Amino acid sequence: MIRVLLFGRLRDVAGWRERALDPAPASLFALKNLLAAEDPALGEALAGPGVQAAVDKALVRGDRALAAGAEVAFLSPMSGG
Amino acid sequence: MVRLQTEPFDPGALLSAFCEGREETGAVVSFTGLARAGLGAVTRLELEAYPGFTDAEIERIAEAARTRFSLHDVLIVHRIGEIAPGEPIVFVAAAAAHRREAFEAADHLMDYLKSRAPFWKKEHGPDGERWIEPTERDLADAKRWD
Numbered sequence: 018m019i020r021v022l023l024f025g026r027l028r029d030v031a032g033w034r035e036r037a038l039d040p041a042p043a044s045l046f047a048l049k050n051l052l053a054a055e056d057p058a059l060g061e062a063l064a065g066p067g068v069q070a071a072v073d074k075a076l077v078r079g080d081r082a083l084a085a086g087a088e089v090a091f092l093s094p095m096s097g098g
Numbered sequence: 099m100v101r102l103q104t105e106p107f108d109p110g111a112l113l114s115a116f117c118e119g120r121e122e123t124g125a126v127v128s129f130t131g132l133a134r135a136g137l138g139a140v141t142r143l144e145l146e147a148y149p150g151f152t153d154a155e156i157e158r159i160a161e162a163a164r165t166r167f168s169l170h171d172v173l174i175v176h177r178i179g180e181i182a183p184g185e186p187i188v189f190v191a192a193a194a195a196h197r198r199e200a201f202e203a204a205d206h207l208m209d210y211l212k213s214r215a216p217f218w219k220k221e222h223g224p225d226g227e228r229w230i231e232p233t234e235r236d237l238a239d240a241k242r243w244d
Contacts, residue, residue: 022148024146024148024216024218025146025218025229026218026229029229071148071151074148074150074151074154090148090151092148092216093218093229094231095214095215095216095217095218095232096217096218096219096229096230096231096232097211097212097213097214097215097217097219097232097236098131098145098176098187098188098211098212098215098217098219
Protein backbone atom coordinates (compact mmCIF):
# COMPACT_ATOMS: atom_id res chain seq x y z
CA MET A 18 0.00 0.00 0.00
CA ILE A 19 1.20 3.52 -0.78
CA ARG A 20 -0.35 6.93 -0.18
CA VAL A 21 -0.59 9.45 -2.99
CA LEU A 22 -1.05 13.16 -2.29
CA LEU A 23 -1.80 15.97 -4.74
CA PHE A 24 -1.08 19.64 -4.15
CA GLY A 25 -2.18 22.85 -5.82
CA ARG A 26 -4.05 22.75 -9.11
CA LEU A 27 -3.41 19.00 -9.48
CA ARG A 28 -6.05 18.28 -6.89
CA ASP A 29 -8.59 20.38 -8.79
CA VAL A 30 -7.79 18.47 -11.99
CA ALA A 31 -8.07 15.08 -10.28
CA GLY A 32 -10.94 15.92 -7.94
CA TRP A 33 -9.15 14.26 -5.01
CA ARG A 34 -6.42 15.21 -2.60
CA GLU A 35 -5.27 11.92 -1.14
CA ARG A 36 -5.59 8.24 -2.04
CA ALA A 37 -4.27 4.91 -0.91
CA LEU A 38 -3.23 2.46 -3.63
CA ASP A 39 -3.08 -1.26 -2.97
CA PRO A 40 -1.32 -3.10 -4.53
CA ALA A 41 1.36 -0.44 -4.83
CA PRO A 42 2.96 0.30 -8.20
CA ALA A 43 6.63 -0.71 -8.18
CA SER A 44 8.01 2.67 -9.14
CA LEU A 45 7.22 6.34 -9.46
CA PHE A 46 6.92 6.07 -13.26
CA ALA A 47 4.61 3.05 -12.91
CA LEU A 48 2.47 5.11 -10.54
CA LYS A 49 2.30 8.01 -13.00
CA ASN A 50 1.32 5.62 -15.80
CA LEU A 51 -1.37 4.08 -13.66
CA LEU A 52 -2.84 7.47 -12.73
CA ALA A 53 -2.65 8.66 -16.36
CA ALA A 54 -4.40 5.52 -17.65
CA GLU A 55 -7.19 6.06 -15.16
CA ASP A 56 -7.50 9.82 -15.68
CA PRO A 57 -5.86 11.23 -18.83
CA ALA A 58 -6.41 14.84 -17.69
CA LEU A 59 -4.47 14.11 -14.51
CA GLY A 60 -1.79 12.31 -16.52
CA GLU A 61 -1.37 15.39 -18.69
CA ALA A 62 -1.26 17.68 -15.66
CA LEU A 63 1.38 15.48 -13.97
CA ALA A 64 3.56 15.78 -17.07
CA GLY A 65 3.14 19.57 -17.15
CA PRO A 66 5.91 22.10 -16.62
CA GLY A 67 7.11 22.65 -13.08
CA VAL A 68 5.35 19.64 -11.55
CA GLN A 69 7.63 17.91 -9.04
CA ALA A 70 7.39 14.63 -7.15
CA ALA A 71 8.40 13.89 -3.58
CA VAL A 72 8.77 10.43 -2.09
CA ASP A 73 8.59 10.30 1.69
CA LYS A 74 8.85 14.10 1.77
CA ALA A 75 12.06 14.32 -0.28
CA LEU A 76 12.06 15.69 -3.85
CA VAL A 77 12.87 13.06 -6.45
CA ARG A 78 14.09 13.59 -10.00
CA GLY A 79 13.54 10.77 -12.48
CA ASP A 80 12.25 7.38 -11.46
CA ARG A 81 12.38 5.75 -8.05
CA ALA A 82 11.35 2.36 -6.66
CA LEU A 83 8.44 2.63 -4.24
CA ALA A 84 8.60 0.66 -1.01
CA ALA A 85 5.47 -0.49 0.80
CA GLY A 86 4.12 2.32 2.94
CA ALA A 87 5.71 5.03 0.79
CA GLU A 88 4.12 8.46 0.62
CA VAL A 89 4.23 10.00 -2.85
CA ALA A 90 3.34 13.65 -3.34
CA PHE A 91 2.89 15.40 -6.66
CA LEU A 92 3.53 19.11 -6.31
CA SER A 93 2.12 21.71 -8.69
CA PRO A 94 4.31 24.75 -9.37
CA MET A 95 4.61 26.43 -6.01
CA SER A 96 2.89 29.74 -5.34
CA GLY A 97 5.05 31.00 -2.53
CA GLY A 98 3.50 32.49 0.57
CA MET B 99 12.01 28.69 14.53
CA VAL B 100 9.41 28.05 11.85
CA ARG B 101 5.71 27.77 12.58
CA LEU B 102 2.85 27.12 10.18
CA GLN B 103 -0.56 27.74 11.71
CA THR B 104 -4.19 28.06 10.73
CA GLU B 105 -4.97 30.48 13.58
CA PRO B 106 -4.54 34.24 13.12
CA PHE B 107 -1.58 35.82 14.94
CA ASP B 108 -0.76 39.17 16.51
CA PRO B 109 2.45 40.50 14.93
CA GLY B 110 3.04 42.96 17.78
CA ALA B 111 2.89 40.20 20.38
CA LEU B 112 5.24 38.02 18.31
CA LEU B 113 7.74 40.88 17.99
CA SER B 114 7.64 41.71 21.71
CA ALA B 115 8.21 38.09 22.67
CA PHE B 116 11.01 37.77 20.11
CA CYS B 117 12.85 40.82 21.54
CA GLU B 118 12.71 39.62 25.13
CA GLY B 119 15.77 38.50 27.04
CA ARG B 120 18.42 39.55 24.51
CA GLU B 121 21.49 41.30 25.82
CA GLU B 122 23.89 40.85 22.91
CA THR B 123 21.43 41.45 20.08
CA GLY B 124 21.70 45.02 18.81
CA ALA B 125 19.15 44.73 16.03
CA VAL B 126 15.83 43.05 15.41
CA VAL B 127 14.15 43.55 12.04
CA SER B 128 10.67 42.21 11.52
CA PHE B 129 8.35 42.06 8.54
CA THR B 130 4.61 41.47 8.56
CA GLY B 131 2.81 40.60 5.35
CA LEU B 132 -0.96 41.20 5.11
CA ALA B 133 -3.39 39.51 2.77
CA ARG B 134 -4.58 42.03 0.17
CA ALA B 135 -8.12 42.46 -1.12
CA GLY B 136 -6.91 43.42 -4.63
CA LEU B 137 -9.52 46.22 -4.93
CA GLY B 138 -12.35 43.85 -4.09
CA ALA B 139 -11.20 41.03 -6.37
CA VAL B 140 -10.24 38.79 -3.44
CA THR B 141 -12.64 37.86 -0.68
CA ARG B 142 -10.43 35.16 0.83
CA LEU B 143 -7.14 33.40 0.29
CA GLU B 144 -6.62 29.69 0.62
CA LEU B 145 -3.06 28.69 1.39
CA GLU B 146 -2.03 25.07 1.33
CA ALA B 147 1.18 23.59 2.72
CA TYR B 148 2.55 20.03 2.73
CA PRO B 149 3.04 19.38 6.45
CA GLY B 150 6.44 17.89 7.20
CA PHE B 151 7.77 19.05 3.82
CA THR B 152 6.95 22.76 3.69
CA ASP B 153 8.13 23.39 7.25
CA ALA B 154 11.31 21.35 6.71
CA GLU B 155 12.14 23.34 3.54
CA ILE B 156 11.59 26.68 5.29
CA GLU B 157 13.59 25.48 8.29
CA ARG B 158 16.47 24.63 5.95
CA ILE B 159 16.45 28.16 4.45
CA ALA B 160 16.17 29.73 7.90
CA GLU B 161 19.21 27.74 9.06
CA ALA B 162 21.19 28.82 5.99
CA ALA B 163 20.22 32.46 6.64
CA ARG B 164 21.34 32.15 10.24
CA THR B 165 24.84 31.27 9.04
CA ARG B 166 24.93 33.60 6.06
CA PHE B 167 23.89 36.71 8.02
CA SER B 168 25.45 35.77 11.40
CA LEU B 169 22.03 35.84 13.04
CA HIS B 170 21.39 35.29 16.71
CA ASP B 171 17.88 34.07 16.04
CA VAL B 172 15.15 33.80 13.39
CA LEU B 173 11.39 33.45 13.69
CA ILE B 174 9.06 32.69 10.80
CA VAL B 175 5.32 32.35 11.35
CA HIS B 176 3.17 31.61 8.30
CA ARG B 177 -0.58 31.23 8.12
CA ILE B 178 -2.08 28.33 6.21
CA GLY B 179 -5.72 27.55 5.45
CA GLU B 180 -8.29 30.31 4.96
CA ILE B 181 -7.14 33.92 5.28
CA ALA B 182 -9.27 37.06 4.98
CA PRO B 183 -8.02 40.31 3.41
CA GLY B 184 -6.33 42.52 6.00
CA GLU B 185 -5.19 39.63 8.14
CA PRO B 186 -1.48 39.05 8.75
CA ILE B 187 -0.34 36.13 6.63
CA VAL B 188 3.39 36.02 7.35
CA PHE B 189 5.73 37.28 10.06
CA VAL B 190 9.51 37.18 9.83
CA ALA B 191 11.93 38.42 12.49
CA ALA B 192 15.73 38.35 12.42
CA ALA B 193 18.00 39.16 15.34
CA ALA B 194 21.64 40.09 14.85
CA ALA B 195 24.40 42.04 16.55
CA HIS B 196 24.04 44.88 14.04
CA ARG B 197 21.22 46.24 11.89
CA ARG B 198 22.62 45.56 8.39
CA GLU B 199 22.61 41.77 8.82
CA ALA B 200 19.14 41.86 10.37
CA PHE B 201 17.68 43.97 7.52
CA GLU B 202 19.27 41.80 4.86
CA ALA B 203 18.21 38.54 6.49
CA ALA B 204 14.56 39.63 6.75
CA ASP B 205 14.61 40.83 3.12
CA HIS B 206 16.22 37.58 1.95
CA LEU B 207 13.82 35.35 3.89
CA MET B 208 10.78 37.19 2.52
CA ASP B 209 12.04 36.92 -1.06
CA TYR B 210 12.45 33.18 -0.53
CA LEU B 211 9.03 32.80 1.09
CA LYS B 212 7.27 34.75 -1.68
CA SER B 213 8.67 32.79 -4.59
CA ARG B 214 10.22 29.49 -3.61
CA ALA B 215 8.63 28.22 -0.41
CA PRO B 216 6.37 25.23 -1.07
CA PHE B 217 2.94 26.79 -0.67
CA TRP B 218 -0.03 26.65 -3.00
CA LYS B 219 -2.18 29.72 -2.96
CA LYS B 220 -5.65 30.22 -4.35
CA GLU B 221 -7.60 33.45 -4.45
CA HIS B 222 -11.36 33.34 -4.09
CA GLY B 223 -13.40 36.33 -5.23
CA PRO B 224 -16.69 37.45 -6.76
CA ASP B 225 -15.42 36.32 -10.20
CA GLY B 226 -14.47 32.82 -9.06
CA GLU B 227 -11.20 31.30 -7.97
CA ARG B 228 -7.68 31.22 -9.36
CA TRP B 229 -4.34 29.70 -8.44
CA ILE B 230 -1.54 32.18 -7.86
CA GLU B 231 2.01 31.76 -9.09
CA PRO B 232 5.01 33.94 -8.25
CA THR B 233 5.17 37.14 -10.32
CA GLU B 234 8.18 38.06 -12.48
CA ARG B 235 9.01 40.59 -9.81
CA ASP B 236 8.93 37.91 -7.07
CA LEU B 237 11.25 35.66 -9.08
CA ALA B 238 13.66 38.49 -9.85
CA ASP B 239 13.69 39.50 -6.18
CA ALA B 240 14.59 35.96 -5.11
CA LYS B 241 17.42 35.78 -7.69
CA ARG B 242 19.18 38.72 -6.03
CA TRP B 243 20.41 36.32 -3.32
CA ASP B 244 21.65 33.41 -5.49
